[in-house]
Amino acid sequence: MAAEMAEQPERLARLVERWDGATAQVRALAWPQVNGSVIVARGSSDHAGAYGRYLLELVSGRPVALAAPSLHTLYAAKVDYSGFLAIAVSQSGRTPEILTTLQHMQAAGAAGLAITNDGGSPLARAAQATLSLDVGDERAVPATKTVTATMAAFAIVAAALGTAPFTREQAAELPRWVAAVLDDPEPAEVLAAQLADATRLICVGRGLMYSAALEAALKLKETTRIPAEGFSAADLRHGPIAVIEPGFPVLALHAEGPARADMRDLVDDLRGRGAEVAVVADEEGAALPLPAGVPEALAPIVAVVRAQQLALALARRRGLDPDAPEGLSKVTIT
Amino acid sequence: MAAEMAEQPERLARLVERWDGATAQVRALAWPQVNGSVIVARGSSDHAGAYGRYLLELVSGRPVALAAPSLHTLYAAKVDYSGFLAIAVSQSGRTPEILTTLQHMQAAGAAGLAITNDGGSPLARAAQATLSLDVGDERAVPATKTVTATMAAFAIVAAALGTAPFTREQAAELPRWVAAVLDDPEPAEVLAAQLADATRLICVGRGLMYSAALEAALKLKETTRIPAEGFSAADLRHGPIAVIEPGFPVLALHAEGPARADMRDLVDDLRGRGAEVAVVADEEGAALPLPAGVPEALAPIVAVVRAQQLALALARRRGLDPDAPEGLSKVTIT
Numbered sequence: 129m130a131a132e133m134a135e136q137p138e139r140l141a142r143l144v145e146r147w148d149g150a151t152a153q154v155r156a157l158a159w160p161q162v163n164g165s166v167i168v169a170r171g172s173s174d175h176a177g178a179y180g181r182y183l184l185e186l187v188s189g190r191p192v193a194l195a196a197p198s199l200h201t202l203y204a205a206k207v208d209y210s211g212f213l214a215i216a217v218s219q220s221g222r223t224p225e226i227l228t229t230l231q232h233m234q235a236a237g238a239a240g241l242a243i244t245n246d247g248g249s250p251l252a253r254a255a256q257a258t259l260s261l262d263v264g265d266e267r268a269v270p271a272t273k274t275v276t277a278t279m280a281a282f283a284i285v286a287a288a289l290g291t292a293p294f295t296r297e298q299a300a301e302l303p304r305w306v307a308a309v310l311d312d313p314e315p316a317e318v319l320a321a322q323l324a325d326a327t328r329l330i331c332v333g334r335g336l337m338y339s340a341a342l343e344a345a346l347k348l349k350e351t352t353r354i355p356a357e358g359f360s361a362a363d364l365r366h367g368p369i370a371v372i373e374p375g376f377p378v379l380a381l382h383a384e385g386p387a388r389a390d391m392r393d394l395v396d397d398l399r400g401r402g403a404e405v406a407v408v409a410d411e412e413g414a415a416l417p418l419p420a421g422v423p424e425a426l427a428p429i430v431a432v433v434r435a436q437q438l439a440l441a442l443a444r445r446r447g448l449d450p451d452a453p454e455g456l457s458k459v460t461i462t
Numbered sequence: 463m464a465a466e467m468a469e470q471p472e473r474l475a476r477l478v479e480r481w482d483g484a485t486a487q488v489r490a491l492a493w494p495q496v497n498g499s500v501i502v503a504r505g506s507s508d509h510a511g512a513y514g515r516y517l518l519e520l521v522s523g524r525p526v527a528l529a530a531p532s533l534h535t536l537y538a539a540k541v542d543y544s545g546f547l548a549i550a551v552s553q554s555g556r557t558p559e560i561l562t563t564l565q566h567m568q569a570a571g572a573a574g575l576a577i578t579n580d581g582g583s584p585l586a587r588a589a590q591a592t593l594s595l596d597v598g599d600e601r602a603v604p605a606t607k608t609v610t611a612t613m614a615a616f617a618i619v620a621a622a623l624g625t626a627p628f629t630r631e632q633a634a635e636l637p638r639w640v641a642a643v644l645d646d647p648e649p650a651e652v653l654a655a656q657l658a659d660a661t662r663l664i665c666v667g668r669g670l671m672y673s674a675a676l677e678a679a680l681k682l683k684e685t686t687r688i689p690a691e692g693f694s695a696a697d698l699r700h701g702p703i704a705v706i707e708p709g710f711p712v713l714a715l716h717a718e719g720p721a722r723a724d725m726r727d728l729v730d731d732l733r734g735r736g737a738e739v740a741v742v743a744d745e746e747g748a749a750l751p752l753p754a755g756v757p758e759a760l761a762p763i764v765a766v767v768r769a770q771q772l773a774l775a776l777a778r779r780r781g782l783d784p785d786a787p788e789g790l791s792k793v794t795i796t
Binding site: 163164166170174181182185186189190191192193194196197198199202203204205206207208209211212225327328334335338346349350353355357360362363366367368370371386387390 | 497498500504508515516519520523524525526527528530531532533536537538539540541542543545546559661662668669672680683684687689691694696697700701702704705720721724
């Protein structure tokens, strides 16, 4: 896991170099303007999908849905997906459910795009177009470099569909920001020491950063076995905040943008309830600082790397093997 | 909470009586065939929305999305929702975020439908059409009768948009099935005794029953303060299953239909890992039995009532007041 995390700046740099060709390919598939988009994914890919869900609706101006694969794999629903862009995400390209769902949607009229780490996989062969991540084999069970590359691939799709809320130059800086986080492991070690005996954990974000909160919770749960749960700020307030007691550990993620003020209010509220809130942000006093200047639309990718660092440090401190958590396997047949 | 749960058969009966008028109203709004649908909801309403999400895509054959409200309330995304049916759900009709999101979508071309318990609320006044639940005031903080009525409202919308996977006669039986569950509190008491000291809990379902698993987890979390989490069977397998250890309590919900075989496989797998699995289903040996003959598409409504029973029994056993869980309020401003 540590080795694959360390590869991320280089892998992201290679992906960003292919920007123009990749955006042209997506444009050729999805032009003229689509009725809407549907994202098909599971697990870590589903959280990269949540990032894509916000980003693509912002950019395309048309509704974006996260697919319910069982409608296609189990229920054989009779559907009409004409006018929709279907984006299927599977790092292996071999998750049978994702493949079947994309095939079903394409047969129903969707324009199908695969985002996968294996350009020769069944998913890539079935899709009308493929964005191949090319980040090399991922051997640790907790996905790291495939997650950040998938998120970067969604940034590419966004840039292809409209005016992205980040510049081409900012996208080119992404590898450097990720490297800056990886070169600064101390904050994650300090926070891991504080969380060493945690028996539960909540991760919270809003808007674009919601996806990073979901992925942080999954990574921590997978590697440390702490029952961690990811929430949007709005959903947390609308009920589950009742479980917050003095000392309850919370990871709160935010970036400069429309969701920041609300997140800061929530952090104050949580601290008022006695929660131990660790902030992941580009602000003074953040437990896990993010580099200055990262635009909100790219910040979730950098924040996910901070969460990886914390998951790794906490797993080691708890004497667990982060590379092969008990009970998990890499390709899941559902 | 107990009193409002007990009202459900009568309240559902009144709603079912309005079936023909309500379906005609939805048809007038959403005809001709829509490009797709978008559901706007939070909290318990969001889980009724998950039920609607599966049901409406099955019936309409067009993609259904769960909205990301912050795109509309915080980001002021420039969107085109023409050709889409937007369904906003708020029992009070006063959740500002839901109201703002529906208004934004209607201004962007959506046909807007409100599902609310207050036909005179700001949400009802803003929407182009309203399905009013009319179940009376809900005073307990954990939503019960508004949840089952909202789910029944989605069944009405489904019947309006196409051929529903249940008959009109079966819909008319719904109040009787719910009454049968309420008249049989003993299984929930027995299970509550077994779960009295639980420190965590997972609820799992698949397909149409996924929504009931989400709602069961929320209700248990709200009333008992146990950190309960809802999963689809596929998502649970794809990672989080790693936290299952011997003795881990799991609630597994299923009904007769395409998802049942997969759910039974999952229950076997979980028991193989030593989990204490309580089944909610119409089968021999179910910890919380469902009445025979309930079609899968209506079973989530009946299963949610079983979950309410369990939440109530478990809260009482743990000495908590289910009507007013600490830290929760009824209308949430987000």
